[in-house]
Amino acid sequence: MKRVLKGFTLIEIIAVVAIVGIIVVALYSFFINxxxxxxxxxKIAQIESQAKRLEDTIKQWLQMADQQNILVYPLSKRIDMIVYEDNSAVSGIAISITFEPSTKGIRITKNGNIxxxxxxxxINFDxxxxxxxxxxxxTVDLGIRGKTRTYKIVYTRRYDW
Structure with missing residues (x-):
């Protein structure tokens, strides 16, 4: 009686290695993407967080500002105000919010600190x-595939003077 050896042929091994290779490449591409x-x-979340924080800060300052001394300069894209961060009417803080075209950013000067x-x-500041x-x-460039987000603040002055 002749003994028959069983095993895999070279073709079967090559086919299995090729299939496993395709699966590994597909999984790698999926995880990398x-x-x-x-x-x-x-990255978008970080930029949006900073833009939202800026929006909230400006709103808060406008609410705490001396309403008579909020000065808006549309041509130079700047707002100046005196903000009273505590309840005393003595220690106002001078705040200036300015769009800087050279850096495409917003500069806030608070009592001389920038x-x-x-x-x-x-992209745009009005x-x-x-x-x-x-x-x-x-309007903020989110830095990914041309995505932008526009933030709007509409503040109505209080006329208590």
Whole structure:
């Protein structure tokens, strides 16, 4: 009686290696693409967070500002105000919000200290004084495939003077 050896042929082994290779490449591509999407979304979230924080800060300052001394300069894209961050009417803080075309960012000067927001990300910044309203609008480049987001602030002055 002759003994028959059983095993895989070379063709079968090559076919299995090719199929496993295709599956590994597909899984690798899937994970790499997902990783890139997660990185893009994290970048967008960071920019949107900073833009939203700026919007909230400006709204808060406008509410706490001396309403008579909110000055809007549409041509130079600037707003100046005196803000009282505590309840005393003595220690007002001078705040200036300015669009910087050279850096495409927003510069905030607070009692001489300068802070920049969204450098290289502001596409458009407009301020308008349509008494009693102050309108601020800025468009932010989210940095991914031309995505932008526009933020609008419409503040109505209080006339308690």
């Amino acid at each position: 997902n990783f890139k999407v997660v990185q893009e979304e994290a 802070t920049s927001f969204l450098d290289g990300k502001i 301020v308008e004084d349509v008494t009693p309203q102050i309108k601020i609008q800025y």
